[in-house]
Structure formats: structure tokens, C-alpha cells
Amino acid sequence: MDRRHFFSGMLAGAAAGAVSRVALAALPETVQQSGPATAPPLVPPDGRPYDPVVTLNGWSLPWRMKDGVKEFHLVAEPVVREMAPGFQVNMWGYNGQSPGPTIEVVEGDRVRLFVTNRLPEHTTVHWHGQRLPNGMDGVGGITQPHIPAGKTFVYEFTARRPGTFMYHPHADEMVQMAMGMMGFWVTHPKVRNHPQIARVQRDFCFLLGSFDVEPGSATPKVNTMTDFNTWAFNSRVFPGIDPLCVRQNDRVRIRVGNLTMTNHPIHVHGHEFEVTGTDGGPVPRGARWPEVTTDIAVGQMRQLEFIADEEGDWALHCHKSHHTMGAMGHDVPTMIGVDQTGVADTIRRLVPDYMVMGDKGMAEMGSMAMPLPDNTLPMMTGRGPFGPAEMGGMFTLLKVRRDQAPGDFRDPGWFRHPAGSVAHEVEAGQAPAVSRRVDGDGAAATGNGAGAAPPAGGSAGGSAVPGAPDAAPASVRKPAGHGHQH
């Protein structure tokens, strides 16, 4: 984290004349985050104590105490976010990053938030879910004048109820949120033994984001309404999302907020959790039920909690399969069952890099070194200890280890499975026989050969089409778009 003194920045940036010298001198310094690393929890230096959260690939904003008020300074500005190694995106955010820093306070704290606007257009900040005076609610034109470019406004209210909140603009929202302007807010309970809010050993938070970044470009398309291609946790995509690393038997809380244009069913492997709170507050204990997936609608926040008692590397992801794909996955035609024999040689005379793909499914794309436009992630990427992960987007791992030290959030590496505990190929003759199909298809598989790939280049591939008569194995070519006949 690099700290930049606010005065030099403003005076060099000059003359906006936005804030008077006296007011300027009263502002807390700005703190900037230069990289996308997950920062260690911010142990509160003053004010009442609390158990801090860990913001996935993010950080919490330091404050200063002034006359008993916690003062924060947010700077809305253009940023460059590394969404994954090799993929830099021009976004808008706060204090150097998208999303902005997490704000952590304690129930009952008086909070003063300075917001400096370094965007090319006006903005506001809405404090989603908070009880506050109407004039502090941040709806541009309705509860306040917009914050013009170059100006600094101040918000002030008391954090009245504990829970999980977020902040985002209520000004040119479609553009500003599509560009990445959002941040997390956690109000910790003032009592450590709150009847509905358990103390946990690990408390993670992140926001769901969706962006439309065309392959080869570096700026999100802000008018997109449904056809997004970049699905993110805290403006990072797998394999750029850090794992959630915990010690076995820790009580774990994961707070998730959704500022995309669709719902996301968030799924955790290997454990059951309860939803212990929403942006409306804690869920009474008697109203909780076990889940392994919970849907998070647009504008909602959920707190998931569980005891991490199973060791391993457990997937944690959105269950919409398109949301665990990278940008290249969205315009690829379905080629399953299409005989491409000879096609590649013909096309390669015109397009030297042309590759045939997808006739046996798309899993091969996880390992393929395809030529890609600059600044573009493959459709699926990331490798595990057993091969390509075939994932992108909203996917990460919950790593549970018995020897993870308390308070240590560092990645322990891949799980070392106890001998004999990994799914494996059966020995010849040990598998039960596969019964013969009775629909008369001569291609029915029997015995141990099932599951093997068909011979490369064989025209027999045509009979993979269910119901296709053997006598006519043929092509199932179905034009993907408008006519391309010659």
C-alpha cells in the first residue's frame, strides 16, 4: 500500500479550486492501493476493537479519528485494474482500485466520509443498506446535488446497525457501475457476544461484478445490458482470484454482494452453510436453514457461515456455467459431432494459425495454446495439480488445512491428498459390465472401452449423434449464423 499525501496530489493537479485551502488542510490524507493483492486484515489502531474482515484481492481503508469521529477519504478516479495476470482493464474505481477499499466501522460509530471526484464527470456515493439521514443517501439530483468533477463533498452519519453493506454511485449508474465503481462496507457489532452475530475466525468479503471487455480491448463496453463476458469477484477473474485460506475447524463467514445485472447462485463444495445475514441485518437463528448454494439477486448481499471441518481444496463458484468462462467462450459455435477432417488444412492455406476445435466438446480449450488477441484471457484457464482447471470468471478455491496457522491467510499450495483418496482409473476387468443398449444402435458400447475417445479423424464420429442411423453417418453441420453459402 503506498500512501500519497493528499496536498501534493491536489496542488499538482492544480487549481480545480474545488476545495478552499482551509478545507483542504482539514481533509484526511488519501491512501491508495497500487496492486490487486489481498491485503492482510486491518487491525483497528484506535476506536473500539473488532474482528476485521479480509477483502478478496482488496483491502480496507484506514481512517483517522478526529474529535471522536472516524474520518475516511474516498477518491473516485480512473484506475487500471489487473483482472488476472496478463489482463489489464481501464476502469473507474476508488483510491487506485476497482472495487474501492472496504470500509469497516463499529455499530454506533460516528462516520465522516470525504469523497473527492477525479472522474471526468459528476458522481455521488450511495451507502447501500444504511440507516441515515435522507440527505446523506447519495442519490444525485434527489437527495443532494451531484459532486462535480474536481470537487470534494462530505457525508456524515452514525453507523446505526451492524451488518454487511456496500457503496456505489447513484449518478450515471449504468456507466459508472459498468466501469467498476463499487465497494464493500462492514459495520461490526459493538458487543462481542451478539446473540445473532457469531464471532468467526475467518471473515471474507467480495462483490460480484460483470463487465463486457471485448477480446483484444481494455475498456469495458458500458452500454451492455445482458451479454457480459467477464464475470468477476472483486473485479478479478479466475485464475486471478485468490483462494480463501482457512484453518480446519475455523468458523468461516463469507460476505457477498451482487452489483451485476443478473443473479448468481454461489456454490461451496464440501460443506453446508447457513445464510446468517443479509443487507437487511442478521437472520434470526431459528430462521436459518442449511444450503450448499445460495442465489444472490441483483442488489442483494448474503453472509454465508460454516465450520470448515473438511480438509482439501474446495471449489467456490457461481453455479451458472457461463459465469465460470473467460471472454473467449461466448461467441464460439457448437462443433460437437461435426467432422472437420480436411477442413483445417484447407483453411490453413488462408489463415496460417487456424485450429480445428470443439468437435469432441470444448474441454480441449482448457489446455490449448491458441493465438489470442493481446490483453485477452483464454476461454478457460488455470491449472491444478492434475491438469487444466477448465474454468474462468467467478471461480476460486476454499483451502482448508489442519496446519494453517491462526490468522495466516497465505496460500498453502495444492492439497496433498491422503493415499488412496483420489478418484482414479479402474484396472482392466474390475469395472462392472456396461449393459448393451436396446434401441438397436449398433454403436452401443460394451465393456471397458466405454469413455475412450473415438479414433482421430474417423468418419465413424458421425454415429455419435443420438438416433442417427448407421447407414447415414453424416454431417450434422448447422450454420451458426446467417447464411454463409457460396
Ligand SMILES: [Cu+2]
Ligand atoms: Cu453467476
